[in-house]
Amino acid sequence: MTEARARFDEAQGALIASGVWRAEAASALPHLAGKTVRIIDGTDVTQLDTNGAWLLLAAARPQADDPMPELRGFQPQHLAMFELVAPHSAATAEQVEPRSEGMLALIGRSSIAMWDHVVGLLNFVGRLAIELMWMLPRPGCWRWREFGAQVRTVFVGAIPIVIGMLFLLGVVFAYLLGSQAQQYGANIFVVDGLLLAILREISPVIVAVLVAGRTGAAITAQIGTMKVTEEIDAITTLGLSPLAVLVIPRILALLLALPLLVFIGDIAGIAGGMLVTQEQLDISYYMFLDRMTEVLDLKTLLVGLGKAPVFAVFIALIACRMGLSVTRDARSVGANTTSTVVQSLVAIIILNAIFAVMFVKLDI
Numbered sequence: 001m002t003e004a005r006a007r008f009d010e011a012q013g014a015l016i017a018s019g020v021w022r023a024e025a026a027s028a029l030p031h032l033a034g035k036t037v038r039i040i041d042g043t044d045v046t047q048l049d050t051n052g053a054w055l056l057l058a059a060a061r062p063q064a065d066d067p068m069p070e071l072r073g074f075q076p077q078h079l080a081m082f083e084l085v086a087p088h089s090a091a092t093a094e095q096v097e098p099r100s101e102g103m104l105a106l107i108g109r110s111s112i113a114m115w116d117h118v119v120g121l122l123n124f125v126g127r128l129a130i131e132l133m134w135m136l137p138r139p140g141c142w143r144w145r146e147f148g149a150q151v152r153t154v155f156v157g158a159i160p161i162v163i164g165m166l167f168l169l170g171v172v173f174a175y176l177l178g179s180q181a182q183q184y185g186a187n188i189f190v191v192d193g194l195l196l197a198i199l200r201e202i203s204p205v206i207v208a209v210l211v212a213g214r215t216g217a218a219i220t221a222q223i224g225t226m227k228v229t230e231e232i233d234a235i236t237t238l239g240l241s242p243l244a245v246l247v248i249p250r251i252l253a254l255l256l257a258l259p260l261l262v263f264i265g266d267i268a269g270i271a272g273g274m275l276v277t278q279e280q281l282d283i284s285y286y287m288f289l290d291r292m293t294e295v296l297d298l299k300t301l302l303v304g305l306g307k308a309p310v311f312a313v314f315i316a317l318i319a320c321r322m323g324l325s326v327t328r329d330a331r332s333v334g335a336n337t338t339s340t341v342v343q344s345l346v347a348i349i350i351l352n353a354i355f356a357v358m359f360v361k362l363d364i
Contacts, residue, residue, distance in 0.1 A: 004028040004052070013037060015060055015069070018044030021052025029059050037061075043073030053081040117343070124321040128251075131243040143249045150253035154215050158261055161214070162207055166265035169202055170194070170272025178280050187281040190273075191291040196300060198269035204304045205352055207265045208311035211258060212344035216319040219250055220340040223323025224333040232324075242324070251316040258312035259305050266304065303364060307355055314347045 004025035006017045015037045019025075037060035042048070060069045071082055135141045178190045223246055226232050232242050270292075277283040283291075322336040322343070 006030055006056075008032060008035060008037070009041075010035070012039060014039035014041050014072075015056065016041040016044075017056060018046075020047040021045055021055065022047070022049050023051035023055075025052055026055055029055065032059055032062075037069050038067075039070045039072050040074075041072045042075075042078060045074065045078060048074075048078040048081055050081055050085050053078070053085040057082065057085060120325065121317065121321055124324075125317060128243055128247060128317075131241060132248065135244060135248070141244060143245055146245070146249040147252055150249050151257055153218075154211070154250075154253050155257035155260060158211065158214060158257070159264060161210055162261050162265045163268040165206060165210060166198070166203055166268040167272040169206060170198060170269035170274075171276050173197055173202065173269075174273035174276035175280060178276060182281065187277075187283060188287075188291060190277055190281060191283070191288055192295050194273040194277075195270065195292060195296055198273065199266055199296075199300050199304045201304070201352070203265040203269055204262050204307040204311065205348060207258065207261045208308070208315065208348045209345060211254070211261065211312075212315050212348065213341055215254065216315045216340050216344045217337050219316070219319035220323040220326075220337045221333060223320060224326035224336055227324065227326045228328050228330065228333060247316075247320040247324075250320060251313065254312040254316040255309055258315075259308040262305055262308045266301070299364060303355075303359060307352070310351060310355075311348055314351065315344045318343045318347065 004017070004019040004021050006015060006028050008015055008030050013036055015030075015032070017040065019028075040056055040060055042056075060066075068086070071079060074082070174190060174194050177193050178187065181187055181190050223232075226246070232246075235242050235245055274285060274288050277288055278285060319340050322340045326332045326336050
């Protein structure tokens with residue numbers, strides 16, 4: 001196999017090539033800056049692929065408006081390569097200057113994308129509602145085994161993370177609150193603030209964020225990968241509904257698992273706060289529990305637990321919808337997975353703000 005070679009004949013304005021021209025032949029091209037190539041001579045070229053043809057054309061026509069050189073001495077199959085490459089080569093393509101997008105255009109484009117997300121989610125919810133109405137009188141259509149597998153994945157796998165995170169947050173919150181309460185001799189009221197913060201706000205929000213990042217992203221990636229590999233098409237071909245097989249079991253699993261995880265997070269956060277109050281504020285475990293039985297209302301516990309199903313439904317809907325929206329390429333799987341996490345976090349923050357205002361208005 002002959003190594004690729006090339007030289008420039010200034011008398012003829014010819015680029016004379018020889019040997020095997022492939023992608024690795026780029027180093028064989030001579031320096032042609034400021035020179036006009038009128039002819040490409042391939043009499044001694046033994047092999048040529050599309051990469052080699054592109055290299056020779058790009059060297060002969062560095063600008064799109066340069067004239068097409070004469071192809072001399074090439075074999076017919078080599079000329080066919082040039083015909084294939086010429087319309088698509090970077091040198092002959094139109095050079096389009098990127099347009100800078102103004103602030104107004106950027107806002108408009110973002111608003112349209114957000115509206116598309118909202119409309120797509122509403123359409124998905126409508127189709128899901130129709131599927132649920134059809135399945136309700138048919139218990140045999142429910143995928144109980146898939147539901148059990150999803151509960152195990154969503155709930156059991158998240159318990160260590162929830163316990164560790166909420167325990168540390170309870171420690172931090174109790175320490176910061178205690179350092180301020182000590183200045184006024186109000187140590188015992190740290191228990192009140194800790195219970196209120198952990199049960200009403202910290203535990204449901206943090207658990208929802210953890211589930212959105214862990215389970216929501218996993219659901220989108222799983223369903224998206226199934227769509228790329230045409231497994232969802234296979235489910236449809238078998239006469240089954242992807243919503244019944246894939247979506248509804250995951251929604252029900254999250255709906256069951258998230259309140260349980262929030263309750264576990266409540267216990268872990270209180271345990272972390274109890275440890276700090278014992279060491280920092282000299283509030284014994286007995287005093288802590290006694291104060292907790294005095295100030296803790298069932299209403300406070302139910303407020304935090306009541307947020308969890310709402311968060312779960314939104315996380316599941318966003319994750320499943322983005323998974324089914326994946327196009328047939330790996331890049332779309334990654335983009336939709338990222339979008340699931342972002343949308344879920346935004347939804348959690350907005351919903352929590354709505355709950356806070358609503359509970360204040362209702363004096364709950």
